[in-house]
Amino acid sequence: MLAALRRSQLAQRTALLAPSLAIIGGFMVLPLILMAYVSILEKGTHGGVEWGTYSAEAYIKFLFERDLMGSLSVNADYLQIFLRSFVLSGVTVLLALAIGFPTALYIALQDDRWYRNLLVFMVTIPFWTNLLVRNYAWIILLRNNGLIDNAAAWLGLTQEPIDVLYTPFAIGVGLTYSFLPFMVLPIYASLEKLDLRLVEAAFDLGADRRRALARIVVPLALPGIIAGCILVFVPCLGAYVTPELLGGSKSLMIGNLIQNQFGAARNWPFGAALGFALLAIVLLAMMAYALRFRRAPGGGT
Amino acid sequence: MPQANAIDIRDITKVFGQGAEAVHALDHVSLAIREGEFFTLLGPSGCGKTTLLRLLAGFEQPTAGVIGLYGDDLAGLPPFRRPVNTVFQNYALFPHMTVAGNVAFGLEMQRWRRGDIERRVEEVLSLVKLAGYGQRKPAQLSGGQQQRVALARALANRPKVLLLDEPLSALDLKLRKEMQIELKRLQVETGITFVFVTHDQEEALTMSDRLAVMQDGKVLQVGTPAEIYERPTRRFVADFIGDTNFLQGVLGRAANGEIQIKLDVGGMVTTRHAEAHTEGERVTLAVRPERVDLEPVNAEAGEDTGRLRGVVETVVYFGTDTSYRINIDSLPEPVLVRVQNRQGAASPFASGDSVRLRIPPEAVQVLVD
């Protein structure tokens, strides 16, 4: 009888989970597997792929160039795009951390619960607004003859147009702007859980504010800080909108490169390989975080 | 006239988990709970008392054994088919319903007629002294009031047995005392069998008609509060309920209805009951501190039966009584003695005084284990 009960529970659970798993499994996991498969297929002559013809060309293309004679020579173009993506994402993480950590601390220290919740809510709002629109706002600000340019000229700070739009700098500003909330929220979450008597104990034992911060607050908030860094780094690495709108043709990122393979370049296997590589990097980062912090004692997030 | 058993628990075992992680929450428990009594399951946390209550309610199914309710086997019956109701530890009031809505819920589920439900809800709310509170939400009530709603909600269904899972543990001391009296009144007024779970020994002694003391998934002793307190059969029971001194000794010969026991620390005491043991057996004795008398030592008095020599270690004044810790040679722990302050506050003995402990036969309880 107990076994029957357990069986019916299992059947019920399966039925309840089935729709979601079918949606995500069928239209996300399956496509991702398909993408990995496409990355090892031969490119079709007029776009598309040659089914059943396998080739490592997509992965070779990443590092090498094939000349008309078919011989390989090193080509750092794509590597450079990856490198740029990593550097820009890294800089964004640092910028976001520099502004995000004090902000999270400021919110966590507020006495008024209502005010604290309001601030947290204000941090989250931009996440729910349209990414295109938010990046577009920066075009207005950054372009020549835009608000900042005009203001700088009016103040006599600049004689020439500032020429920052369509540069990696503009991408950095846009990326930081886009993903900043992802840094604040996890840090705030771990700061809020922190027992403030520990900091008082540090004060009592002779630590000044700076050292209490460095020795007590930061180490205890570390899981949140790392989570924030990953949450900012990952979407930056795969960003498409920001570099597309704020970056120029000379500051492509991985996202644009991938898109390009399905647009003008018509090279699906290469696009799929790039996508697969990006996915692998992201999943590895996530897994490393999960292994390091989910299990570690006292390191819950 | 023999009393009917409301609940018969026969050889119940409950195992959670499987294999190496299996936990025996209940281990071959048998109990009979009589109709109309206030029955308490008492024990420390993790002793299985709440699990037993959940088996009665039907939230869990026993791994082995039979539970009978007025002779009907409850096996496999889901909670919503059992004529018993539960008062939950945290009340479990439905936050989205009014007080009246909560109380009416069980009646609606049993498809009572609307008019009858309204009448019954009013009746029960006034029974728990909450008439006029029907339209409030649970969140608008104090802890004590929520407790009453939980009681009303369960009682409205006229359950054959009311199960109460540590219902008073969330209340502060004063409110708890009030609710203890209130619960007892409700039980007497409704005549419903109450099965009450608590870890508070004082609560158990003052409220119960009978109680069962549990430890590690087993029932150690069942009896009236007086029986449990005066005649504990197990070391755990004697220790868990009130303060107790434990002494080791060897059972001697019986004479004139009294049995002599030669104590390991030297000296003799006598007892009236040692049915479970035979002459020459090593036994543990439980002696309540308030049953021991203290006498001054005078030179000519010898080491006669029922008397032990010791030295006062500490004296603690408690108002109604004074508590002494007496060191006895070769006994690792001091003996606790409690003397009522009939003569006022001044203690006849001070720290360092030599005294004699007088342990009368009726103070000596021979433990089974």
Add this chain to the structure above:
Amino acid sequence: MSGRGGNPLWRFAGVRPAAALFFAYLYLPIVILIVLSFNANRTVTIWTGLTTDWYVEVLSNGDILRAARNSLIVAFSATFIATVAGTLAALGMARGRFRGEAAVNGVMGLPLVVPEIVTAVATLLFFILVGIKLGLLTVIIGHTVFCTPFAYLPIRARLEGMDPSLREAASDLYADAWRAFRRVTLPLLWPGILSGALLAFIISLDDFVITYFVAGAGATTLPVYIFGMIRIGVTPEVNALSSLMLLVSILFVSLSFLVQRQR
């Protein structure tokens, strides 16, 4: 670590200015965009006076209205399917621990983890290779996938915060499984469901990358249309349309937030 903000002992240097900078950085561009959308001058950054002309223009533009209609069709369909699926999944996950729980959690969270561009590419390849014609249907399918976790998470959180003894109490009071669900679980879950649905709705309404890849001709949504406009340049019409999008999003999140906080 909450409170102590008023205590000078806890005033860490630089924290307050950084927070001020943060909120300015976060909100100034949005505020400027909205202010400029009321600027009468066509050259956007030169202020010449207040007007609502651009809004009138946007709201009477047939292409924009068609894109808005597409967006709404997609958002409603994806939200509905995702909310139903997410609710069921949350209920399925709430019934105690089980083997494979971690795997199910992983799958449910996948759309939040995988970079959008990767999802977009993979989904596009999938539709082309399986032979589903790109159009509104493919957009709806794509959106349903990433809306599902957004609907699922608030419902799951709500269920997790629910006292398990409430269901037991219902069952103790003679409610069978279905009636316990309908009378106790569902009403208590309702704010979570509503909040999840609202979040799924805005996420769908705002999505650009995935839509851009899997929308065929005739399935242009508002963000895809805005992208086209932005490519041409900064115009007051884009400002007005963008401001509208922002306001709708903010309205929906606020609603979701209020609903979620309800008891």
